[in-house]
Amino acid sequence: MVAPATPAALARDPALPPGQDFDALKAEAIANLQQLCAGWTDYNTHDPGVTLVELLSYALTDLGYRATLPVEDLLAGASLGGREGLYPAWRALPSPPVTVADFRRVLLDRVEGLGNVWLTPRNAPAGLYDVRIHAALPLPGVHPEQHLRYRELARRVRRAFERHRPICEDIGTIRVLRPLRTLVRAELELELERGARAEAVMAEALFRLAIFLAPEPRRTPLDAQAAAAALDGPLLLRGLIAPGELTDKPATIDPDALAEVLRETPGVLRVRECRLWLEGTGECEGPAAIDPEAWCSLDAGIEEDALPLALSIGGRPCAIDRGEVLRRLLRRWEAHRASWPLEPAYRQAFALRTGMSRALARIAPLGPQLPRVYGLATPDKPDTPAAVQLEGFLKIFETVMADFCTRLGATSALAGGTIAFALPPPQQEKLLDMLLALYGVPADIIPTPPRFTHRGEAAARRRVAIKQTLLDHRGALARRRARGFDPEARGASRRRSGLELYASLLLGTRVCLIEHMMLRPRTRARRALEGSRYEYAMAVSVAITLPEDERRDHRYRGEIEAAIRVGLPAHIGLHMHFVEPARWRRLRDVERLWRAALRVDARHAADQLAVELRDLLERWTRRERERE
Template sequence: MTGESVAHIPRRRPDEDEFSFEQLLEAGVALVQRLSGKVWTDFNAHDPGLTLLEALCFALTDVVYRADFPLPDHLADDDGRLDPDRLALPPAARAYPCRPLTVDDWRRLLLDRVPALDDARPLPFARATTGAVADLPGLWTVALRIGGSEAERAAARAEARAVWQAHRNLGEDLHAVETMRPQVCDLDTRLPDGRPGIEIGGGRDAIDIAIDIYVACARYIADRPRRQSHDALLAEGRSTEDVFGGPPLVNGVLSLDEHDSDVAGHVLFVGELRAHIAAIDGVREVLGFALRVPGCALSDGEPVDDEGMATVTGSVLWHGEDWALQLRQPDAPDFERHFRLALRRAGQPVRLDLDALRRRFADLRQMRLARGGDLTPLAPRHFELPRGIHRDLARHDSVALDLPEIYGVGPLGVPATVGLEADIEAADGLVAARASRDRREARAAQLRDYLALFDRTLADGLGRLARARELFSLDDEGLLDADMPAGAAEVAPVAGAVAATSAPPMTVAAGGAAFAAGSPAARLDRARRLDHKHRALDHLLALQGERHPQDMLRQFLGHLEPARQDERLLANKLDFLRAVLEDARDRGAGFDHGRPSWRRSDNHAPLARRLALLLGFEWSGSRPLATEVMHWRAHFARMAPDAAPAGGEGMRLLARLLGGRADLLDDALLGAACHERNFSLRARNDGQTLLLALDEAGTAPRELGRFDSAAEAWRAARALRGLALHLARRAEGLHLVEHLLLRPLGRTDFHRRALGTDDGAAFDAALADFCAARVSLVLPAWGPRCGDPLFRHHLADLVREHAPAHLLVEPVWLDSATLGAFETDYEKWLADRVALAAADPASGPDDDLLRRHDRHAARLARLLRQAGARP
């Protein structure tokens, strides 16, 4: 038996691992020789210095051993799971899918999410109809092929519309969902002389074979794409990108390679049906087979009978613009009259019991519905990351435990025999023995202090290793706490060591004790932890091909204190990373206007959130931005200057400044009051006058009020600045408005007045110019950032970089009064859109709802045009 055939563990050579004990010791000795070779020449094994070096190298191998654990172990929670959201590491089932863009993408998505569909054909609306609205780019119509009852078809249409609206793209909308008219065809397996044309054999029941024939032919004529499970494709060796790429499919992978359903007049060859029948278990031979189809499906002008049907053995049209072939099923009311399926066994005709055929067919359909048809839903494991083993890496045993006991730094301390070597015959022998022991204990304490430096360094390294999961997580709890050390490992105590020395205890947390709040050491430690966290987050962003530099953002946060700036920037990067997958992939997506979106953070256009986060806004979805400003103006307008409102001295001082003077709390003041540098005092004979500089162009500062003392004036300034900062923070945000959604859905009277023309051709052109591929970003024009021209230029640069290239995306800056009026109509318009989606699909929305929608949409269109969103 050769050595290669024997099961064995390969020996690892020390020289192959640069971090092995041997290599570390060799490197340590070489370093000592280079640094102190002239004064220390004894490098034998018995040398205490070399012994200490060996202990330190052994301790380093423990750090290396822990660092070499698999990556999932370092990131695993207590139960061994890796949280994809917490770690910003999405699994393949979430990372690879993309938005539906092409016709095939939409077809796959609709067939996946609406199992009742046989086919779906999305077409640009302009190709299906004519008129002003039809010519708007971005409008689509979907033709569905659906079987079943009218109620089932209506439910499928409503479900398809909901799916489209939930996945629609920016600047696009669904105009209509139509149903393709079924053109019923029948099977005819009789020979020209009337004899059965299908020979069967074996032990299978003839009814079961007949049902298989109908199922195979119905499935082929329905032209449904082939569906395969994700697991099956992965087992075949397909890459995860191939399996999970494309639109997000949850019920299996659909293949559209066999047929192109978008081509009107696609040809069906009857011979292909013959081949499918021949492959059925129990079918011996197919001698005769034909299709009876209506005249619209004839491709070669064959003659039709009195019922408008023709028997074809060659080829037929699969579908037209508004119709599609559909095989008559055994449960159809007139199935018996059109039944022409003839079978024979051993040359003799087989009589088929049609009632039994219907019952078994119905049972088969119910079984398929109970199993979900051919659906293969994604398993939960596809949305999980590999599991790891949670390990406690936060404990470090002191290097002193690895040294010989004679050193006196171990658990037993200095050996009891130390001192007995003194001359006990001398008069002072006992005193000398005690002095000798004291000297040994003092030297041992010094050695422990020296080893504490190494223990602290090793414990800090293990502490950082133990906190890897927190470092790379998207949680920021406790990160900026002043008393949180950088490491988290503990140095195990040396039990039994003599404590009556000046040596510090060895049970301290790694990373150092808590620094005094506000001390230079605390600020340095805080800055170091912030830098580590930002580097880790930048690494996670780089894994997804993203970056989020914040130098420009910090430039626009000058109105905040440095500590507050750090908090805002870290929270912003965390929010950006949490949303980076959806916002980067779906930045061309629109919101679902069939669901509530006002004051909601779960229904928005991803481009709006991406831009908001890049601007440093604290994103919270679509919400009112001017409401709180208007509220505080009204509040102070009703308040007398000498009022004593609830809220303490701050509210009393604000009432003195703003009471009865609502006009003073204008947009200019709200922006300037955020900067402490804009406040100043002017001494007068009757006291101190508080001034506020509104801009840097040399305009005379605004006089806010007079106070008896400078201290009181500065307290009033701080109260006003606090209010301005609060209102600025609450007002920061944006509304993304797609002009196509503002088109008229009923009469065009409101839009004709809004666009300023009543001429037919001129109105059509103006409407197309306003609606087609246009998006407005509505933002407040006040505040320390939104009122800054450089900040507005920064937004323009971000729009050019991140907005889809085929859309014209323009910022619209509105003052608080105009923005308040816009948001009033915008909220009503959003409610109208939700009501339209909830309308009965059969009867459609009522005229009052359409008129209300068009009135609010026209108001928004007029305001956007007047504010600068040019047609």
């Protein structure tokens, strides 16, 4: 029996927010009147003073109602100029890659033709990664020809890494692994269900062997029930990759493990005489080591006279249609390598809610809401002095309420990073601090030049201008946070490291940042010449051009160093150089030529310019130590 639905009813004593409770507002207003000007009214309900209190209390309930509107309504005004500042979750929550697993996901997601990739961090020097690439074969199961060239694939992997390169980190070596022809021979006894075919068992067995020998991560679509978990880490666009898919590169092969893979294949009843043959090793009696610079490419024997796996049913050999096996195998690989465009799924799962557009900044004048005897009920200008006086009295409240509604109507612009109403600098700075904190832009330390030491108002206006500039560049700062420069980038912000962009916006002056790790030798000749005399550590040198009085001010220099230190990862060293414009221009010119050489892969020129940069910074460091 279905229970009857509970009828909807209005509560006898609804609990209202303080800003919408007319009786509470009226009582508070009368209490204030009794305390401040007890003789202003006789407090009878027909008294004009009480009528005005009731009018103002009612008007305040409208303000309270507007302030508690849903957020989507507050941000859906017709004059929503800052809508681009409202980032959906799928754009705001993902972070740049940080861990090795993050970088593997990004490379697999951004580079077509990549079967798998492994990054091995070096201990000395720290900050370099050795990248090994497993190229996806277009026809799995058919061993490729010798001497394949994957130079373009390696180039695309390097470019994908450089676009997300952390500051003071880089690729040490990058190589495409060599495929080793691998044969697995075994006799399989099948037990097929009704309607099942031996070709399906053969294709599944070959697929599982190939994946076991050379793992390729599988992508999955976005699960609407766990969509938020997909944004933990870098943003993926072609399918999610689970942590369990990012396995280590196999170092050994055990024939017994291969036999177990075959036993777990659906339809296989028994496995006999599982043998392994590996190119360069031959027949393997036990576990065989795999060359670190190679991967095992299973030869399914599609092009041979006999398949390596012999199938039987009830002790009798089973005939196999090779064409059917190949078709099923290709379909299995196609399903495994399928990509799932995630951007439409992100937009659907994390869509910004659209609210009702309301005229939040519009307010009705209070005068026409009074009875006609007050002289303000008509839109005409009041004639009597009493009416003019009453209008002026009401204007005091109308102005305050209109200012409240104007600020409420500008909420959408404020969320977009624009303060659409005039405020004193201290209040502007508080709003900017709140918005910068929402976007994760550090702005706690704003260095104050010595010329503003005794000019408080000018210093406040300067801080507001700098924080507004940081807020205007919040998107670029978020994307480039803790990232190094990208020599081949087209956009100006990506050509600079995130810290260099942040420091230049913070100081309003020219900043040159050099990553010591990137000055390392690029050619054999320079590596042989230097040997181990120089250590290219995870540190940066920041050169800033300042006037002479600011260079001599230790307080100002300390504030600059503290502000830059906040934007730099804690494990990276910081070396500051405050120089005059001529020396800064010299450093900047050499640094631009060095980056240009890196962009065109002119390694000899890059090495020569890197040595010049290194020597220049060392001379500055020695000179500064002598002065101290």
